[in-house]
Amino acid sequence: GAVVSQHPSRVICKSGTSVKIECRSLDFQATTMFWYRQFPKQSLMLMATSNEGSKATYEQGVEKDKFLINHASLTLSTLTVTSAHPEDSSFYICSARLGQINSPLHFGNGTRLTVT
Amino acid sequence: DAKTTQPNSMESNEEEPVHLPCNHSTISGTDYIHWYRQLPSQGPEYVIHGLTSNVNNRMASLAIAEDRKSSTLILHRATLRDAAVYYCILRFFGNEKLTFGTGTRLTIIP
Numbered sequence: 001g002a003v004v005s006q007h008p009s010r011v012i013c014k015s016g017t018s019v020k021i022e023c024r025s026l027d028f029q030a031t032t033m034f035w036y037r038q039f040p041k042q043s044l045m046l047m048a049t050s051n052e053g054s055k056a057t058y059e060q061g062v063e064k065d066k067f068l069i070n071h072a073s074l075t076l077s078t079l080t081v082t083s084a085h086p087e088d089s090s091f092y093i094c095s096a097r098l099g100q101i102n103s104p105l106h107f108g109n110g111t112r113l114t115v116t
Numbered sequence: 117d118a119k120t121t122q123p124n125s126m127e128s129n130e131e132e133p134v135h136l137p138c139n140h141s142t143i144s145g146t147d148y149i150h151w152y153r154q155l156p157s158q159g160p161e162y163v164i165h166g167l168t169s170n171v172n173n174r175m176a177s178l179a180i181a182e183d184r185k186s187s188t189l190i191l192h193r194a195t196l197r198d199a200a201v202y203y204c205i206l207r208f209f210g211n212e213k214l215t216f217g218t219g220t221r222l223t224i225i226p
Contacts, residue, residue, distance in 0.1 A: 006159075032212060043203075044160065044216040093159045101212045102148065107159030 002028050002098040006108030013084055013115055021079045021111045023094030029074035030096035034105065035067075038091040050077045084115045120204045125221045128194050136189040136220055138204030143184050146209040151178065151189050153200040154219070160203065163189065199224045 003026040013019050023033055031052045036044040048069050049057045056069035066088075068080040077096075081088055091112055095105040121139040128134040140149065151163040164171055164178045166187075171178040177190040191198055203219040 004159075034213065036216075043218050044154075046213060046215065049213065095159070095214075097212060101210060102207075104150070104162040104165065105160075105214055107161065110157070110159045112157075 002096075002106040004030075004094060004096050004106045004108040006094055006111055008111060009109060010112045011114070013113070015085050015115055016083055018080055018082045019084055019113060021081075021092055021094075021113075023077045023079070023096070023108055025075045025096045025098075025106075028096075028098045030077075030098070031074060033071060033077040033094055033096045035069060035077075035079050036093045036095065038093060038110075044093060047079075081113065084113070086115045089113055089115045120206055120217055122202075122204050122217065122220045124218065125223065127223045127225055128191075129225050130196060131193055134191040134194045134198070134222065136191075136202050136204075136222065137186065138188070139186045140204070140206055141185045143206055144208060147206040148209065149178065149180060149184075149187050150205045150207050150214065151176070151202060152205065152214070152216075153198075153202045155197075155200045160216075163202070165207075194222075194224050196224050196226060198222065 005024045007022045033050040035047045037047050038044045046059050047062045050069045050071040052071045052074050058064045071077040091110050093110040095107040097103050148167050150165040152160040154160045164176050166178045179188045201219040201221050203216050
């Protein structure tokens with residue numbers, strides 16, 4: 001089946017530094033990937049839609065200069081949290097679509113970011 | 117996307133069937149009903165989806181009411197590995213995004 005791999009699974013960084021999270025579709029090509037954020041005991045919130053070869057589309061309230069998304073190839077999207085602060089500590093999850101626009105999404109296992 | 121309403125939590129005994137309800141009274145004709153589940157500390161996992169007819173796959177069954185204002189996810193024989201948060205999501209035809217609600221936290225009792 002379709003597999004989406006996220007790396008790293010956990011990261012701890014100091015306040016003010018930047019962190020890059022990778023999302024790869026291992027056995028399929030994904031023209032579109034999605035980035036979600038989930039705070040403890042809350043649901044997933046869509047942050048942005050990442051399109052291969054073009055700029056990401058951010059949801060309302062998500063700072064595009066803080067959460068940099070790059071989708072340089074059909075199998076890789078990256079999310080960089082710039083100048084991270086403790087309030088950015090969260091569970092970041094990517095997903096990708098295999099097939100047509102109405103196809104189910106396949107999710108990575110998430111990245112637990114802790115900013116100290 | 118139209119809104120869904122699910123119970124916050126449910127419990128079920130291991131090896132018994134589980135019926136997870138979802139109300140979606142404002143569903144439109146082009147809304148598909150999707151179910152995903154999220155195990156602890158993992159990303160969500162696709163379970164099943166349907167439009168009007170009941171659907172079955174290896175994981176579960178989806179029963180859709182005739183008026184489409186509600187649906188039920190059926191796990192035929194729950195195991196401890198089925199303990200998760202189950203999300204019922206409406207996604208209209210042509211919408212590539214998924215908008216998650218609060219879901220139902222399913223606890224399986226050994």
